[in-house]
Every structure is written in C-alpha cells, then in structure tokens.
Amino acid sequence: MKLLFNNLLSKAIEKNATDIHFIPSEETIFIKFRIQDTLCPFETLQQHIYVKLLTYMKYQAGLDVSKHNAAQSGRYIHKLKHIYFLRISTLPLSLGIESCVIRIIPQYFQKPKPSNNINHLFKLMHKKQGLILFSGPTGSGKSTLMYQMVMYAKEHLDLNIITVEDPVEQLVSGITQVTINEKAGITYANSFKAILRCDPDIILIGEIRDAVIAKYVVQASLSGHLVLTTIHANNCKGALLRLIEMGVTYQELNQSLLSVLNQRLITTYKKERKLIYEQLSRKQINFFFENDLMLPESFHTLNYKLNKMTKEGVICEETMDKYL
Incomplete structure (x- = not known):
C-alpha cells in the first residue's frame, strides 16, 4: 500500500x-x-x-x-x-x-511567479498601522497573496512579523507562525494578547470568523500595528457589511481600513491561472461611509473587470459567469 x-x-x-x-x-x-x-x-x-x-x-x-x-x-x-x-x-x-x-x-511557502498587477499592493506594507482585508471564496488565493505581501515585508523592510493561523499550512522562514489549537487552549483571543506583547510590526490573522476576532483585529490595527486578514464575502461591499454585522462601528472601520480586496483565480483560454481583484482604497472606503454605504463611481467591480477580459478574448462568457 x-x-x-x-x-x-x-x-x-x-x-x-x-x-x-x-x-x-x-x-x-x-x-x-x-x-x-x-x-x-x-x-x-x-x-x-x-x-x-x-x-x-x-x-x-x-x-x-x-x-x-x-x-x-x-x-x-x-x-x-x-x-x-x-x-x-x-x-x-x-x-x-x-x-x-x-x-x-x-511545507514551505513557494512564491508564485512575479505578477505586475500586484506590485502596487506591496506599497501597503510600508504603512505603520492599519488593516488590509482580503475577501473571496475558498480557493481564490487569499492566503497566497497575504503570504506574498508578508514575504515582501520580510525581505525588504526588516520587520517583525507574526502570524496566527488555523492551522499553519505552509512555513515561512524568518517569520513567527502560531497555530490555533483550542484543545490545548491556544485560541485567537489569547494568541492576540500574547503576540501584542512580542513587539510585532505586522500581524497576519488567518480569518475573521466571528465578532470576537473582528474586535481584536480592529483594535490591533488601531494601536500601531499593520494587520492582514481574510473574510468570506462575495465582494468588497459585502466584506464591509459583514464586519458591520459583527458589531464593528463605522468609525472604527473608517479609521482602521487601508484597503479591501475581493479576488478570484481564473483560468484563461491559454490554461493560465490569473489573479483578478476589485480593490477599495482608503479614499474610496471613506466615501463609502460618508455617503450612506454607496460605492464611488471610480470603483471598478469584478463584474467590470471580467466583462473587459471577455471582450478582450482572455476568457469566455461561460468562464465569466462561473466566477461572478
């Protein structure tokens, strides 16, 4: 066998x-x-x-x-x-x-081939504090993109990075990684308290699952730490509304959020895997909360980007419908 x-x-x-x-x-x-x-x-x-x-x-x-x-x-x-x-x-x-x-x-994180459409995201890693939120369905590459960003910070910015995941599935040398083990008493809540005493510059949290984790994530991002985490939502607006449902206030989100992304990994006609995403910038997030939860006209949705790729012949309509 x-x-x-x-x-x-x-x-x-x-x-x-x-x-x-x-x-x-x-x-x-x-x-x-x-x-x-x-x-x-x-x-x-x-x-x-x-x-x-x-x-x-x-x-x-x-x-x-x-x-x-x-x-x-x-x-x-x-x-x-x-x-x-x-x-x-x-x-x-x-x-x-x-x-x-x-x-x-x-076992060890393997960096994907460099992609020009994520280079500007690395600039976010220079921020001293705030929250970067990744959303999308299972298998859309959220964790991989977060790892790419913390790898950039490790290699170029010489910062102390700590991750809390359930479980840690890929190891990154030079980064402190904590695995959640509730049977052993290692939970998101007590892990947060412990890592904040370890002078982290960047904190990666595997997933916001409930109101308790949402509260800790926002508090950490407002207290001098750069925080990256994921949440399950179909689009950027849905990610914000989910946090509001969890009890995070408009003011807290307005103050803490640096960027919100919603992404998909799609297969093109050439059988290549391509990352596409919609992204709310800090300015657009401020507009959202100041205008009755309406998105600005400058915001390009995933629907817009998928339609554009269909017209350019990168993907077919059937593929577009599958990813929306």
Whole structure:
C-alpha cells in the first residue's frame, strides 16, 4: 500500500494537482486530481484494494482506522523530493464505504511567479498601522497573496512579523507562525494578547470568523500595528457589511481600513491561472461611509473587470459567469 500511495502522490505532484479525490461507486473507486479549477479523472481502483489503501492513509494521518461511520480529518508530513503537508479527510457514504480527499500542501511557502498587477499592493506594507482585508471564496488565493505581501515585508523592510493561523499550512522562514489549537487552549483571543506583547510590526490573522476576532483585529490595527486578514464575502461591499454585522462601528472601520480586496483565480483560454481583484482604497472606503454605504463611481467591480477580459478574448462568457 505504501508503494501505491507514493505512486499516486508522485503522479499528482507531477501534474501540479492540489487534491486527490477517491470517489466510490458500487463496484469501483474513481481517483481524480484537482488541477486548477478542474477535477480530472486519473484512474480507478478495485474496492478491496481501496479499503486497504484507505486504512494505510488513515493510519498515517493519525485517524481512527476502526471508525467508518463518522467524518474524520488529520494531517501528516510526507517526504518525496520535497516535504509536503498532507491533509486527509474522510466522509462516510450511503454505500457503506468512505470517500477520501487528500489536500497536498508544500511545507514551505513557494512564491508564485512575479505578477505586475500586484506590485502596487506591496506599497501597503510600508504603512505603520492599519488593516488590509482580503475577501473571496475558498480557493481564490487569499492566503497566497497575504503570504506574498508578508514575504515582501520580510525581505525588504526588516520587520517583525507574526502570524496566527488555523492551522499553519505552509512555513515561512524568518517569520513567527502560531497555530490555533483550542484543545490545548491556544485560541485567537489569547494568541492576540500574547503576540501584542512580542513587539510585532505586522500581524497576519488567518480569518475573521466571528465578532470576537473582528474586535481584536480592529483594535490591533488601531494601536500601531499593520494587520492582514481574510473574510468570506462575495465582494468588497459585502466584506464591509459583514464586519458591520459583527458589531464593528463605522468609525472604527473608517479609521482602521487601508484597503479591501475581493479576488478570484481564473483560468484563461491559454490554461493560465490569473489573479483578478476589485480593490477599495482608503479614499474610496471613506466615501463609502460618508455617503450612506454607496460605492464611488471610480470603483471598478469584478463584474467590470471580467466583462473587459471577455471582450478582450482572455476568457469566455461561460468562464465569466462561473466566477461572478
């Protein structure tokens, strides 16, 4: 089983897959690779072989191999040519067997190819305090973009950077990274209190999940720290309204926010991955709060940018509709 598993993983990494899916049917297990946006068929396994392979994978990830009627998730470090974090998640099905998904994450953050359309974002890292908010659906590249920005600060500005994530999935040398572990009493709330005593210049928070985290994030950004974090929202306006719903006041947002981005990773006709985003500047954020939560005319939405790319022949209309 070890040989079979290593072979599958090698093939997935070779094809730049981010996930391996094991999808059971009545007689066969379909193996598919997530490559960019597409779930690509790879091969099939007989059910009795898959059962043995699943037991091996669950054991490696520290899961209960005797439990088959409950969802489980675990992770472990796997070494091939490089070191990878593998997150293995299982789900019981009505067929009486479990499906499984393996998320493949390089242990150390690998900077994507330089992109001209994010160079101006690096200027935000020179700010002494304030909040930079990233939004968008899962898989839109929010964490990758935040990592790129803190890497720029580490390499060019010589600042003390601390991250709080749940969990830390990619390591960045020279940056202090804290993993949330609620069972061990390491929560966002007490981590905030601890890191503020460690003289950080920049704080990266994995995600604003509730009103408590929102409060800490805003307070830190108003007290002499540059804070980067994410929130799930479909657009920039939605990100601001979510924070208001969490109890953050207009005044606090007006004072703390430097920029709000909402982004997508899209696949072009040439099968290239391209980052596009809408962005509210500080001036536009001020306009928003001073004009009954209306966006200024100068603000270009994702819809506008996707339409422009469609007209230029970079993407098709079907692709545009998928990302809106």
